[in-house]
Ligand SMILES: Cc1ncc(C[n+]2csc(CCOP(=O)(O)OP(=O)(O)O)c2C)c(N)n1
Ligand SMILES: CC(=O)[C@@H](O)[C@H](O)COP(=O)(O)O
């Protein structure tokens with residue numbers, strides 16, 4: 045166990061109710077202890093450190109002023125909730141964060157009454173908070189609702205939808221904008237510039253304060269605020285105030301989100317006076333109070349385990365480059381060959397690897413901010429203009445832009461290329477981030493071509509194939525993490541649309557893999573072969589259009605055909621069943637089984653543990669093949685385990 049910090053103030057409290065009896069100095073001391081505890085805990089678990097450090101004082105102040113859990117505190121994304129979890133009865137488990145059986149890395153309703161709403165996908169907090177205010181006003185047993193949303197997350201369309209509605213509803217609602225001038229990368233967009241302008245003036249910290257709040261503020265802050273507001277209002281003659289006020293919110297701020305002498309009176313004033321929606325603009329530093337984080341370009345947004353003294357992170361020693369890196373490099377090669385190739389990311393240039401292309405072709409890479417819906421249709425417009433857009437969005441986040449894929453891309457048959465990273469189970473981020481559904485939701489769409497890379501070489505082929513394919517929309521998926529360590533060429537080959545490939549030829553059972561579980565299928569085949577079972581492995585490559593000839597060939601020549609995919613029911617296996625059933629080929633001569641993720645959500649753990657929980661290991665695949673072919677289940681399990 046690494047040495048734990050001394051945290052006397054934190055040790056002295058049992059929960060948020062204790063904070064309401066503490067004075068400002070004690071609360072500031074508590075915040076210092078809380079920061080030390082979070083740094084210590086995350087050094088042992090890894091996780092979203094930077095965001096959590098930025099809201100330590102804010103979290104203490106909110107719990108000190110509001111009556112949580114009756115008042116509902118809703119964090120947007122929830123990656124910054126570690127201080128909140130320590131304060132709300134989970135300090136004893138904080139070092140299980142993001143580990144099998146441990147605390148979630150995000151807020152989660154089933155984890156605590158202090159987590160009234162789950163998160164992880166951004167920009168949902170204001171909508172949820174507004175929902176709680178309606179509940180309150182219609183007599184449900186709930187108090188105030190406070191949404192804490194970051195400057196990155198508030199740039200998403202859903203946040204505006206919610207503010208627009210909140211402004212017209214006029215209900216008492218608190219939105220705290222946590223503005224640290226960072227998303228995962230530095231923020232982009234006009235909103236980011238606008239927010240910077242709100243506190244860039246020389247009028248000191250509190251140059252903008254909503255009318256009516258000054259009267260309940262303590263002396264020095266009140267006078268300073270009144271003077272500042274009068275100055276700003278005078279300067280902006282004719283302009284009633286901020287964007288938020290135009291949306292029907294009272295606006296307070298910007299205030300220093302690390303200064304308890306500002307946070308406490310402002311939150312108390314807002315709580316005392318608010319009769320409608322209030323937005324409190326709080327300026328913070330991502331990574332605050334931990335030098336390695338503050339000095340890092342990404343502010344330690346997502347870290348591995350690390351040494352507290354040095355900040356040095358535990359380096360994973362992958363045996364191969366990540367799929368992400370291979371994608372980014374292959375895309376850059378294609379961009380060299382074709383000036384029409386452009387790339388779109390939704391605030392994740394590094395996570396998707398398009399930053400690699402950006403280093404060479406910066407003017408052809410577009411970061412639209414946390415705005416997947418816009419990003420998809422933006423790419424559709426690019427395609428309609430004759431460009432070749434690669435829209436690189438994680439599988440789970442692409443869900444945010446589904447109607448745009450249907451309505452703006454597939455229906456118009458526009459050649460948008462979807463590079464879908466984090467396909468399948470992703471590990472510590474858990475079920476909110478699992479890339480489970482893209483196969484089904486894309487293969488259902490007429491005009492859509494749906495591919496999945498069986499390994500990193502296949503990914504290179506698919507990037508080149510997508511670059512060359514201009515007949516309509518095309519998508520290719522690949523998992524989080526590294527490939528199997530293949531030697532890779534300079535550039536991939538173009539593969540024939542709708543054609544799969546035989547990986548090895550056998551005769552008893554056939555395993556038809558779609559995507560990167562191909563390696564697990566190889567392990568299953570090896571185990572089966574030691575038991576005298578002859579196995580064909582085929583890589584489908586396409587869920588749409590299917591390689592119907594290959595599937596019929598497998599069906600004709602084997603006792604069993606097992607499909608395997610890193611996706612939910614209703615995906616690749618379902619497409620195969622549709623095809624066979626409609627040709628009357630499911631006559632039992634060859635038994636067909638489809639292996640998918642189960643119809644439930646898999647809790648966070650290491651990916652291999654999650655796939656075991658999902659029933660998708662090599663042992664599971666081998667056993668399914670044996671059962672389907674009605675071949676006695678000999679000691680398959682032991683062989684697979686022995687081979688590892
Ligand atoms: C819909 C969606 N897209 C992308 C992400 C990935 N993501 C997680 S946090 C983050 C940046 C959040 O920035 P901000 O809201 O400013 O919070 P901060 O990290 O600065 O505290 C992004 C892009 C997400 N969680 N949800
Ligand atoms: C909080 C959030 O949604 C992102 O930070 C996400 O955790 C990134 O996932 P990767 O670590 O797979 O890039």
Ligand SMILES: [Mg+2]
Nearest residue numbers: 194195196226
């Ligand atoms: Mg931010």
